[in-house]
Amino acid sequence: MPKIAYLGPEGTFGWRVAASNNPGAELIPCGSHAQVIQAVAAREVSKGYVARENSLGGTVIDTVDPLGRNAVGIEMRLEGGKVVSSQGRVVVCGEAVLPIVQCLYGTPQKVARVYSHPQAITQCGEFIKRRFPGAKLVPATSTVAGVEELRQDTEAVAIAPPWAVDFYPDIPLVETGIQDSPVNDTRFLAIGTNECAPTGQDKTSLCFTVPDDERPGSFDRVSMILALVGINKYLIESRPTKTALGRYIFLMDVDGHRLDPVLSRVLELIVLTGLTTSLRVWGSYPRQNGRNA
Template sequence: MRLMSQDLSAIRQQIDKTDIEIQQLLDKRARLAKQVAQAKFAEEENPVFYRPERESQVLKNVIARNKDGSLEDDTLTLLFREIMSACLALQKKLRVGCLGPEGTYSQAATFKQFGHGVDCTLLPTIPDVFKEVEAGNLQYGLVPVENSTEGGINQTLDCFATMQLQICGEVELPIHHLLLSNAEQLSDIKIVYSHQQSLGQCRKWLETHLPHIETRAVESNAEAARLAVQNPESAAIAGKIAATMYDLRKLEENIEDKPNNTTRWAVISQQTVPPTGQDKTSLLLLPTHVDKAGALFELLQPLSNNGINMTRIESHPAKIEKWQYMFFIDIEGHHQEALVSQTIDAIKSHALVKLLGSYPKAIL
């Protein structure tokens, strides 16, 4: 036991020494970040500090170096995102908007993408996020695009059709829902609040365990948690952050119908992003020959002809004429790449095309 105690003491001394080295290296990185800011201000009048393509490459390098590491890739990328976030804040603190109030999944996605060094502005609706970024009051916004269980987010798709902003990044977040309440047991609950998407993601669970209660859709899961605090006979479907923030009892955990339930957010801004080699391009297509047989086939045929992989397609009412639809598609590649550019030009023969943005693929 004495030998073990001596070994433990020696290991702790090594840990203390390593901590000092880590802190010194962090300080060095911070000083280099300040030098980057000085160099940019010397060269540009209004420099852009957040570079999604640069951040993507840094994280790819982190993962590539971690072949025999003791930490998991997602742990290391989380650490490096926070380091980059803190250093970026020394250059210029980013203003990022997302759907509020406190405790939403959108807020969690914002911190996953940007780290905690940003000024996170919580807004009441998804259209408000678009408006604040378009007005220049916020530099970036995070808006939910689609869920792996329930599909596209209609409010976001409507905004993409009308707003003149670019997608410059994406982030995916596994969604695990909890049933939160001040009630003692399920039988005490008479109403469940949640966002419409979350209600859909938990539809089977609700039908099985709470078949006769009222469900009411609200603007966000955090708002649902706030309402559940006020009504002891109600519950909210929300996440762990909301449970802690609103001090609600976790009656049930992981009530989503699909265990791999995931939501994808788009980072929106007025900023375009150069190619990284591992990119996606999002397009909005409004077919010009809707009454022609095979119109959708013709619309997408250039993708097949040029070997461009389509990772997503979603139809959405165009709201121009009755039964007229537009299509949101994601393809692999960057619009500045020759083959992708040629493909988009070919699609323009069959549809009005709006480029929503090219951006690095989500990393973990």
């Protein structure tokens, strides 16, 4: 029986994605997205699911930063005038899009605190301001971990999925659909140890750095080369390297598989010309065009 890691405890959105995409598997809860990545890297599980981005809250930082810090994906580097590739312990091997419905839990006489994952708090920001203007926002490791806090905190409410009530029947579900927009989706990444074969309908996630000052416009050149050969870009963002102010890791999702002839040649050209100081392909995987979890 395969083991699948997710951000726990049971009842989180990560649990839902893991369960719906892996029927019959043993689901292993982890305390953070970083721990999910570590469990896959240590071969304690065969696959894991981590939240990548949300249509309201944006980038899930506690997923993206650990992915950027770890040896995720396929490193492409220059050795002896040639581009060589080596795979790390973890690769991105899929994605799943989950529609998100946030719910209010708890019926205290006084609401002094609101517990939930930071993403859920962001997704329900207007609701919280309107209903609990003076409450303290308390980040939890997950939405369901916030519900657990209500067993000790009698002056608090929590924000969590509608099915959390199945795991915590003693905590009242008060209101459903409290997110700021009915269109609220989260994209999850599946991470494993084996690279996906090309399917013809793929997406590739890139992570790279560029020279600090020797080559002005390096990032623009990377983007331009991809555009010139007709490769579509789905996502572009940056994260601090955390080594110095003004230094960034760039993240980009592009159309195609890294082994496709055009994309493969473009990535080699980017490395050969020194436009990047490091380049990792987090993974190439089947592209999802709609909700599938």
